Amino acid sequence: MNNGTPPAQPAALLSSATILVVEDDGANRALLTRLLESEGYRVHTAADGEAGLRAATTYRPDLVLLDVGLPGLDGYELTRRLRLDPRHATLPILLLTGRTALSDVVTGLDVGADDFITKPFAQPELIARIRSAIRLRRALVGMEAAHAVVTALANAVEAKDAPTERHCERLALLAARLGQRLDLSPAELDAVTYGALLHDVGKIGVPDRVLTKAGPLSDEEWALVRRHPDIGERICAPLESFAAFGPIIRHHHERWDGTGYPDGIRGEATSVGARIVGIVDAFDAMTHDRPYRRALTTEQALEELRHGAGRQFDPELARLFVDEIAGLPSRLPDPPGDSFALVARHLRSADTAHPVGARDG
Numbered sequence: 001m002n003n004g005t006p007p008a009q010p011a012a013l014l015s016s017a018t019i020l021v022v023e024d025d026g027a028n029r030a031l032l033t034r035l036l037e038s039e040g041y042r043v044h045t046a047a048d049g050e051a052g053l054r055a056a057t058t059y060r061p062d063l064v065l066l067d068v069g070l071p072g073l074d075g076y077e078l079t080r081r082l083r084l085d086p087r088h089a090t091l092p093i094l095l096l097t098g099r100t101a102l103s104d105v106v107t108g109l110d111v112g113a114d115d116f117i118t119k120p121f122a123q124p125e126l127i128a129r130i131r132s133a134i135r136l137r138r139a140l141v142g143m144e145a146a147h148a149v150v151t152a153l154a155n156a157v158e159a160k161d162a163p164t165e166r167h168c169e170r171l172a173l174l175a176a177r178l179g180q181r182l183d184l185s186p187a188e189l190d191a192v193t194y195g196a197l198l199h200d201v202g203k204i205g206v207p208d209r210v211l212t213k214a215g216p217l218s219d220e221e222w223a224l225v226r227r228h229p230d231i232g233e234r235i236c237a238p239l240e241s242f243a244a245f246g247p248i249i250r251h252h253h254e255r256w257d258g259t260g261y262p263d264g265i266r267g268e269a270t271s272v273g274a275r276i277v278g279i280v281d282a283f284d285a286m287t288h289d290r291p292y293r294r295a296l297t298t299e300q301a302l303e304e305l306r307h308g309a310g311r312q313f314d315p316e317l318a319r320l321f322v323d324e325i326a327g328l329p330s331r332l333p334d335p336p337g338d339s340f341a342l343v344a345r346h347l348r349s350a351d352t353a354h355p356v357g358a359r360d361g
């Protein structure tokens, strides 16, 4: 048993997972500890609900094995409280119970438990269920890490290209909004969101003096800027969901009439995600100050989009976007921090009516 200082690194990165056992019966607690340690797990224990709650926060276990019949805070209430804390949102919680009534199972699932183990339990079954829950937990932690990488990459671009601060986040929200108007599938919406967040990640490879230059760019400098879709594509290629959003990064500067870059493709040869990001990118750039020009008003920018429909922009998408933005309040706040969480919240929210996007009136 290890009840010492908390682990120095996340338990999910260790070869053996950490399990928190919350059980008031001393003999059962000792039995479970021996069993789990013999399987290679690190074990922390708590004898009541309050101590279990504290231990979950201190030790950040990979799984909690929880007796339902605890004194004070019982297993259901402890489960409910753990689930209220976003840090424990994906923590597997297995309830140990002598009760097998359907109503108990329903109560447990309602408060957020993942599985039930009926006492007395068969040891191989208990171990098999724990192994399965921890495998799922590790997959979820891996997904969370991937989201963190995407956000970190998006932040890296913004740090380099300071005048465009929050540009990627605003873009992700606007792109998701337009995607919803088009009834894109959840997977397509995710791709559009990632693509919008990362569309300019290739600017990492463009010299600062070019990105922040106040005057007009020389032909040579333009050639450097125009490399960013290609660089971005190479940076993101190792990411697992690259196949879904890579074309957005590569083609967000293509034009409907085929005069864009880097490939000069036209019309629907450019993916719908890239056409969406192309429109919202242009709109957001126009409505914010740049080193070389002042921001346009929302109405002026929408007029530019109408003007560019059928030439730079997909005419149908441009019409939908203008329609969408024209209906929003003229001065909108910038999105709060943590772009991925924000976008995820936006995508999952049933209420899509809250205003997002440009801040210029």
Ligand SMILES: [Fe+2]
Pocket: 199, 200, 228, 252, 253
């Ligand atoms: Fe770009």
